[in-house]
Amino acid sequence: MLPLQEYISIFIHQTDLTLTNYIKSKLAPFQLAPEQNLIMMLLWEKDGLNQNEIAEKLKKDKTNIARMVYNLEQKGFIHRVVGEHDRRSLRVFLTDEGKKLGEQVIPIAEEFNRLVCKGITEEELIELRRILTKMSSNME
Amino acid sequence: MLPLQEYISIFIHQTDLTLTNYIKSKLAPFQLAPEQNLIMMLLWEKDGLNQNEIAEKLKKDKTNIARMVYNLEQKGFIHRVVGEHDRRSLRVFLTDEGKKLGEQVIPIAEEFNRLVCKGITEEELIELRRILTKMSSNME
DNA sequence: GTCTAATAGTTGCTATAACAACAAAATAAC
């Protein structure tokens, strides 16, 4: 029986949790969770996306996006508007508070990425992506 | 502003989800979730571990271990016994059903690991672990 | 032996993830 430490998927999972917990602690003072922040980052880049677009861009389930967007609205960072041309869809717009948040949070996210990659060369990052991509495609 | 696809942490997270979802679908017919299966795998290796030991070996929060163990007990795969020498602790033992499950599930888990690593050399796996380890240590 | 500090497990809470089912709106087919 293969020992657990031989499962590379477990190792990847633990790494993911470690990275996520770090950025989680850095975003907590802003009332933002890591995944919520991904939505904010999309909106800081392009305001007014509908929920479906957000789900597609983030490769996430629309259910989860809807819930996260709802929570962000509750926090006052965004508000949702029924689409003009399609009354089924909801467009998501930043509030003033949400816009201002970007000035503080974007530098934190970028610093996080630099820290993750510290001491790792560009070639190593490319190799990492190549291997992980191969693993994902092995799942098809 | 750095585009989202430049964040290696997001890429790792998505890979983790892809791998996890695959094994999740393979374990579903056995009423087992991936993380629950890790507990089972420990017990198939060594029956009678207490919850704290399981949490330590899996590097997981004891709260979550307690909940997962509870669910496995509800499913009839394990039962918990108060420790003889320490009445605070609960030792986790496989039921007959839980033991038999291993015959079917262990091969699936090992096949999963082989599939994940298909077309990836041992050297590449070592490199992957080295880079991910560096990233995790960057978080300290 | 008595009192204090630490420990094992539980309850509570918030967040993400994925799938099913459903209603309303839009699109496609005829």
Next chain:
DNA sequence: GTTATTTTGTTGTTATAGCAACTATTAGAC
């Protein structure tokens, strides 16, 4: 125009994750 199909977002459910708070038990200090 009418009907069938597809799409967008919501509700429900189950699972993992992490932190706080708490209780009962054990270990350590004196």
